[in-house]
Amino acid sequence: MDVHGDLFLKHKNPERPARETMIELQQLTKRYGDKLAVDGISATIRPGVVTGFLGPNGAGKSTTMRMILGLDRPTSGAARVNGRPYIDAPAPLAEVGALLDAKAVDSSRSARNHLLALAATVGIGPRRVDDVLASVGLTEVAHQSAGSFSLGMGQRLGIAAALLADPAVLILDEPVNGLDLDGIQWIRALLTELAQQGRTVLLSSHLMSEMQLVADHLLIIGQGRILADTSMDDFIEHSSGGGVIVASPDARALAPLLAADGVTLTSTGSGRFEVRGLTADAIGELAAGHGLRLHELAPIEASLESAYLELTRDSVEYAAASQPDFTPTDELQRAAS
Amino acid sequence: MTTATATAATALESTSRRTEAATTTHRQTLGRAIRSEWIKLRTLRSTWIGMGAVILVLVGVGAIAAAVSTGSVTAPEDGGGFGGDDPLSTVLTGADFAVLLAGILGALAGAREYGSRMISATIAAVPRRWQVVVSKAVVLTGVVLPTALIGVLAAFSVGMGILSAGDGATVALTDDGVLRSVLGMAGYITAIALLGLGLGILLRSVASGIGVLIAGVMILPALAGALLPASLDSVLQLLPSSAAAAFTTVTGAGDSVLDATAGAVVLAAWVAVALGASILAITRRDV
Numbered sequence: 001m002d003v004h005g006d007l008f009l010k011h012k013n014p015e016r017p018a019r020e021t022m023i024e025l026q027q028l029t030k031r032y033g034d035k036l037a038v039d040g041i042s043a044t045i046r047p048g049v050v051t052g053f054l055g056p057n058g059a060g061k062s063t064t065m066r067m068i069l070g071l072d073r074p075t076s077g078a079a080r081v082n083g084r085p086y087i088d089a090p091a092p093l094a095e096v097g098a099l100l101d102a103k104a105v106d107s108s109r110s111a112r113n114h115l116l117a118l119a120a121t122v123g124i125g126p127r128r129v130d131d132v133l134a135s136v137g138l139t140e141v142a143h144q145s146a147g148s149f150s151l152g153m154g155q156r157l158g159i160a161a162a163l164l165a166d167p168a169v170l171i172l173d174e175p176v177n178g179l180d181l182d183g184i185q186w187i188r189a190l191l192t193e194l195a196q197q198g199r200t201v202l203l204s205s206h207l208m209s210e211m212q213l214v215a216d217h218l219l220i221i222g223q224g225r226i227l228a229d230t231s232m233d234d235f236i237e238h239s240s241g242g243g244v245i246v247a248s249p250d251a252r253a254l255a256p257l258l259a260a261d262g263v264t265l266t267s268t269g270s271g272r273f274e275v276r277g278l279t280a281d282a283i284g285e286l287a288a289g290h291g292l293r294l295h296e297l298a299p300i301e302a303s304l305e306s307a308y309l310e311l312t313r314d315s316v317e318y319a320a321a322s323q324p325d326f327t328p329t330d331e332l333q334r335a336a337s
Numbered sequence: 338m339t340t341a342t343a344t345a346a347t348a349l350e351s352t353s354r355r356t357e358a359a360t361t362t363h364r365q366t367l368g369r370a371i372r373s374e375w376i377k378l379r380t381l382r383s384t385w386i387g388m389g390a391v392i393l394v395l396v397g398v399g400a401i402a403a404a405v406s407t408g409s410v411t412a413p414e415d416g417g418g419f420g421g422d423d424p425l426s427t428v429l430t431g432a433d434f435a436v437l438l439a440g441i442l443g444a445l446a447g448a449r450e451y452g453s454r455m456i457s458a459t460i461a462a463v464p465r466r467w468q469v470v471v472s473k474a475v476v477l478t479g480v481v482l483p484t485a486l487i488g489v490l491a492a493f494s495v496g497m498g499i500l501s502a503g504d505g506a507t508v509a510l511t512d513d514g515v516l517r518s519v520l521g522m523a524g525y526i527t528a529i530a531l532l533g534l535g536l537g538i539l540l541r542s543v544a545s546g547i548g549v550l551i552a553g554v555m556i557l558p559a560l561a562g563a564l565l566p567a568s569l570d571s572v573l574q575l576l577p578s579s580a581a582a583a584f585t586t587v588t589g590a591g592d593s594v595l596d597a598t599a600g601a602v603v604l605a606a607w608v609a610v611a612l613g614a615s616i617l618a619i620t621r622r623d624v
Contacts, residue, residue, distance in 0.1 A: 070464050071457055072623040087464035094362040098461055104454035106381070113380035120373040121462040123363030161458065166360045 021047045021168035021200050023068055027077035030063050030224075037063045039224035040077065045202050045217075047168070050195045052215030052232070053204040054308060060224040061204045062100070065171050068202075069098055081169055091122045097162030098171040102154035102178070107147025111138055111157050114146055115164060122165050129164070136160040137186075151178030159187070169200040176205055188214050212236075212304035220311065227311055232304065239307030243276040244283055247296035254292050258283065272296070367471065370463045374472040378446065378480060387442040388484040391435045391526070395488035396495050398431030403496040407503025424508050425518055426586060428496025432522050435488060436529045439481055440554065443530035444546030446477050447537020447615070460624050470538060470616045474531055481530040485523035493519055517597065521584040528604050529554060532577065535611025539618050554578050580604045 023045040030038040038060040045051045055061050066072040068079045070087040078085065081096055089095035105114050115129045133142045136156040141149070146157060155178055162170055172191075176184055191214050195201050202219075205211050218235050220228040228235060243264075248254050251271045258265060263277035275283060280299045287294050300306065363369070378384050406427050450456040463469050497507045510516045529550070537546035558576045565573065573579055574595050583600025595603065 066457075066624070069461050071460060089464070090364045091362050092365055092464050093462050096461075100457055100461075101454060104457055106377075106449065106453045106455050108382065109377070109380050113376060117373045117376040117380070118458060118462050120376055121365050121369050123369055124360060128360050165362045 021082050021198070023169060023171075023200060023202060024080040024083075025064070025068075025077070026080070028064065028067060028074050028079055029076045030060070030067060030072060031075040036224050038067070038074075041221065041224070041226055042077075043219055043226060043229050045200055045219065047200040048195060048198050049216035050191050050201045050203055050214050051217045051219055052211045053202055053219050053221075054208075054211065055221040055227075056312070059221045061221065062173055064221070065098070065100060065173055065202070065204070068171060069096065069100075071100075091165065093118065093122045093124075093165035094167055096169045096171060097165065097167040098173075099155070099158035099162045099175050100171075100173045102151065102158040105146040105154070105157065108145050110143045111146050111149070111160075112142040114157070115160060118161055119164050124165060132160045132164055136163075152180055152183055155179055156183065159190075167199075169202075170194060171202045173204050174206065175203065176207055176210055184210065208303070208305035208308060218304075220308070222312065236302050236304060236307045239302055239310050243274045243300050243306075244278065244280045245272070245296060245298040245300060246275055246283060246294065247272045248287065248292060248294050250287075250292040253290070254287055257286055257290060257292075274300075365463060365465075367468050370468040370472040371475050373462070374469075374476045375479070378476045383445065384442070384480065387438060387445075388480060391438050391442075391481075391484050392488040392491065394434040394438065395429075395431040395485075395492040398434060399428045399492035399496040400499055402427050402430035403499035403505070404503070407500060407505040424497065424500055424506050425493075425515060427500070428493055429489065429519070429522055429585075431492060432489070432526070432585070435485065435526050436554070437551070439485070439526045439530040440533040440550045441547050442481070443477060443533025443535075444537040444543050444550060445533075446473055446530075447534040447539075448541055448543040448546050449537075451541040452543060457624050460619075466619045467616045470535075470612060470619060473534060473538075474612055477530055477534055478527055482523060482527045485526040486520070488526075489519050489522045514597075518585050521581070521597070521601070524601070525581040525585050525604065528581070528608050529577070531608045532611045535608070535615040538615035539611070575603055577604055577607045580607070 025041050025043045025045075028038055028041045029036070041060075041064060053061050053064075063072060064079075067074050068081065068086060070085065080086075081089065086092065086096060109117075112129060112133060115132065116126060119125065119129050130139070130142075133139050136159055138153065138156055138160065141153065146154070149157060155175055159172070159175060162172065175187055179187060188210070191201055191203060195216070203211075203215060212232065215232055217231050218228060219226065245268070246254070249271055251273060255265055255273065258275060258278060260277075263275065266274045266276075268274050280297050284294065284297055287297075450459055459469055460466055463472070493510070497509075499505075500507045508515050510519065532554075533546060533550050536549050537543060540546050540549065554577055558573060558578045561569075561573055561576075574583075580595060580600045580603035583595040583603075584597035
């Protein structure tokens with residue numbers, strides 16, 4: 001039973017993994033006709049942390065995940081799991097557990113039979129299937145047809161399928177979709193624990209607040225290219241934050257004073273605006289120096305959402321070339337002139 | 338190969354109940370892929386309804402044809418074509434319907450995972466994709482062939498019973514070529530199911546698979562036979578239905594020039610081409 005002992009350590013001791021489990025993408029490219037869905041992505045998704053995979057719809061997230069699993073073939077480049085293409089894995093389900101599409105099950109087969117069929121490919125029997133069904137909370141409905149499942153139950157079934165063979169690498173595409181609050185808290189704890197056990201977890205989600213809670217690392221793509229590959233903390237820390245909310249009866253006098261290179265002002269209502277590119281301290285000093293009244297001066301706490309929006313806004317602004325940093329809303333423009 | 342991967346207690350333990358037992362996984366082999374497909378096929382009610390229907394039409398239609406030919410039941414006025422002119426083809430009259438049903442079941446077995454998109458999970462679990470096609474073919478044969486054998490043998494005994502009770506001519510399984518024809522019919526039904534499977538995977542659609550199969554097996558031979566010059570008859574004899582006629586009838590199918598063995602080889606070649614093409618397609622394209 002030495003083998004069991006070693007592999008047990010692999011999961012329990014992330015500092016010294018028995019085998020490095022990771023996903024490597026090398027210049028991964030997928031072209032559909034004349035559209036580049038994935039454009040030369042290179043990245044390494046490491047064990048022991050949850051890696052959040054972010055990007056707008058159509059950015060190439062699902063295509064990338066499908067290429068990792070060998071479902072779609074790269075036009076060029078390669079994806080490797082644990083050092084080899086997924087299709088060369090001796091026991092594929094034990095290598096990578098994946099949830100790509102919770103609704104992609106045969107609607108007339110029961111949940112249990114669905115899992116039994118998948119499990120059989122790597123010689124797993126009914127006992128493990130029943131255990132996994134219990135742990136995702138589907139025991140009661142195990143014999144119901146998967147077609148009768150709600151989206152949330154379907155997600156649980158998909159997660160059960162991913163966990164079936166206890167894989168060292170997990171790829172989950174929007175697993176939180178359709179889950180109720182209980183389900184969301186459950187999967188949050190599950191993902192964190194899977195990573196703590198030394199597994200590699202790649203997770204895509206549109207829910208930024210949710211992603212901020214579970215992901216340690218971020219891989220952000222847009223238009224098929226990597227926009228950021230960084231730790232969550234660095235990403236949020238190095239964003240300029242969410243700006244500062246300023247409310248002032250003297251907004252018309254204050255706005256022109258703040259307008260400078262690298263500063264963005266956005267009116268949010270009468271006498272209220274949001275400042276980016278200046279700290280609350282600097283704005284306060286400036287206002288005091290000119291004897292202008294401030295009713296509110298509130299830094300918006302930096303979040304994944306604000307940092308993500310900033311990143312994607314930057315890429316849009318980059319494309320639009322040299323737009324002035326000052327955003328001339330009606331009120332502020334009048335004030336400035 | 339039993340220690341390909343052994344795994345520790347899972348992440349699940351803390352979120353639900355504790356399971357101390359480790360999960361031991363094994364190398365994915367063709368045998369395990371077949372087992373997986375077998376679980377899939379047997380857990381669909383439509384499989385068993387379909388198989389029941391195959392037996393029912395074989396026995397039921399054969400019995401009616403036998404009864405009609407003895408005069409104990411009156412045929413419809415324009416029912417001249419109903420039943421064959423020899424006892425064997427009379428009792429196997431239901432085979433046409435059974436072939437159609439088997440083709441539909443085959444196309445379903447090949448294409449339904451594309452409809453549900455389950456094929457992604459299947460190929461992720463069995464990434465050596467040829468094994469998916471081979472496994473589906475093996476389990477489909479394993480279900481259809483015994484069903485067809487039971488069906489044709491039951492149709493034979495029931496039909497011959499009706500014929501002899503009605504003082505009609507009968508043949509016995511021990512008569513020259515009869516057993517071969519009866520077993521050959523079961524083989525034909527199975528072969529069409531496999532053709533349907535190949536077409537279903539190739540076209541990724543149940544409807545298209547069934548459509549092409551019906552066109553190729555039922556419509557094309559009749560149409561081509563009527564429209565093409567006689568010089569092309571030797572080509573028509575290579576169509577699946579004509580090839581099958583060479584070994585499913587004692588007298589030979591009218592103007593078929595193929596002998597029984599050649600007919601079987603030609604039909605087997607059709608199956609091999611359909612399955613080979615579907616393996617090629619599933620291997621080369623994105624899921």
